Amino acid sequence: MNNIGLSILEISHRSKDFEPVLQNTKALVKELLGVPDNYSILFLQGGASTQFAMVPMNLLHKKAAYVDSGVWANKALKEAKLFGEVNVIASSKDKNYNYVPKNYTIPTDCDYLHITSNNTIYGTQMKNFPDSPIPVVCDMSSDIFSRPVDVSKFDLIYAGAQKNMGPAGVTLVIIKNDILKEVQRVVPTMLKYATHIEGDSMYNTPPVYSIYVCMATLEWLKSIGGVPAIEENKSGESGFVLWRSDTNPLFTAPARRKTDRI
Ligand SMILES: Cc1ncc(COP(=O)(O)O)c(C=O)c1O
Incomplete structure (x- = not known):
């Protein structure tokens, strides 16, 4: 990379050649999603499944509200139950999750709402995302970058990279800086958002290759017109594929056949 005769896997993550990769990837996330200045953009490890635990560990003080809209939502709420009281305010489990629950009331006595x-x-x-009187945490693993979202409506967004951004190994977290309050429980250093905000995703060795491929994917996304361009082509007519296409409704079968990259 950078004509130094070494690949990104052979250089230090603290070197002057890697540092711009992390910063560029962050800047692309910020630009493409319109992330406001009062949010931190983090690249963590452990997949979205680790976020199922990190969210309650850091944000659940007494009680949290969850919408049970599918297998992943259900896994998230089960994990939260390990750390406090969970109020499942709506569920589509009765019909094998074939619809998205609507018209639920968001309780004001919960620490956050997870969707x-x-x-x-x-x-x-x-x-449509709910107008919530409490902080909103959203798992966007399988549709991030597929449609414009108003990030300011969320307090924490997380997404495993492997569907729409790059290879497995990195998880994107977008967190509003002021939602973290002192929690009573002991939280291991690596599982504290504050650690990674302070360390700018470099508290420990970041997954350099995964981040590098995310940067390349987001550069490409920018070059074709960003998130609105992808949204316009959702039908699959143009054959756009962001990354993995097997689980994303954005990517229809004809599109997969044309341009699937893996
Ligand atoms: C919506 C959603 N959340 C969470 C996960 C789990 O992600 P990971 O494998 O990164 O832990 C997935 C994986 O398919 C998912 O689709």
Whole structure:
């Protein structure tokens, strides 16, 4: 890379050649999603499944509200139950998750509301996000970058990279800086958002190759017109494929056949 005769896997993650990769990837996320200045953009490890635990560990003080809209939402709420009281305010489990629950009341006595924007496996997608009186945490693993979202409506967004951004190994977290309050429980250093905000995703060795491929994918996304361009081509007519196409309703079968990259 950078004509130094070494690949990104052979250089230090603290070297002057890697540092711009992390910063560029961050800048692309910020630009493409319109992330406001009062949010941190983090690249973590452990997949979205680790976020199922990190969210309650850092944000659940007494009680949290969850919408049970699919297998992943259900896994998230089960994990939260390990750390406090969970109020399942709506569920589509009765019909094998074939619809997205609507018209629920969001309790004001909960620390946050957890939703899943796209229910992988069932192919159901939340079209409108709730106006919530409490902080909103959203698992966007399978539709991030597929449609414009107003990031300011969310307090924490997380997404495993491997569907729409790059290879497995990195998880994107977008977190509003002021939502973290002192929690009573002991949280291991690596599982504290504060650690990674302070360390700018470099507290420990970041997954350099995964981040590098995310940067390349997002550069490409920018070059074709960004998120609105992808949204316009959702029908699959143009054959756009962001990354993995097997689980994303955005990517229809004809599109997969034309341009699938893996
Ligand atoms: C919506 C959603 N959340 C969470 C996950 C789990 O992600 P990971 O494998 O990165 O832990 C998936 C994986 O398919 C998913 O689709």
